Amino acid sequence: LAAASEEFHAPCLVAPAALRDAFYGECGDDDVAFATARIVPESLAAVAGSVQITAGRAGSVPRAYVECTADRAIGIDKQREMHTAIPCDPVFTLEADHSPVAGVTGVHTLGWAPL
DSSP: OHHHHHHHHSEEOOOHHHHHHHHOTTSOHHHHHHHHTTOOOEETHHHHSOOOOOTTTGGGSOOOEEEETTOSSSOHHHHHHHHHHTTOSSEEEESOOSOHHHHSTTGGGSSOTTO
16 A cells, blocks of 8 residues: 555656647647646646545635546546536536647637636
8 A cells, every 4th residue: 555655646747649639639739849848747646646625615615617528638527527526616618628728719718707
């Protein structure tokens, strides 16, 4: 168990050849080059561990969610599971990949001002 726990804290890096397909599939070449040049190793602890929140603290903070239907890193079913488990309102749906800000033209003008 200790060895498995240590594995989750070790730095992890997505293979360079997989970055575009996983995170930037709808992005232009310049955006992909810009983004991938800034990728750094990250711990898996954030995705492998569990999180406990209380209704009185984090549970009382209003949440919104932007689900991306073409996301290959976190599939739409998993996204919906996540934003249903800890309810979010509103939920926006974009026909986009994992990086909609870089890959979707006009994403900045979708009327999210109240957020």
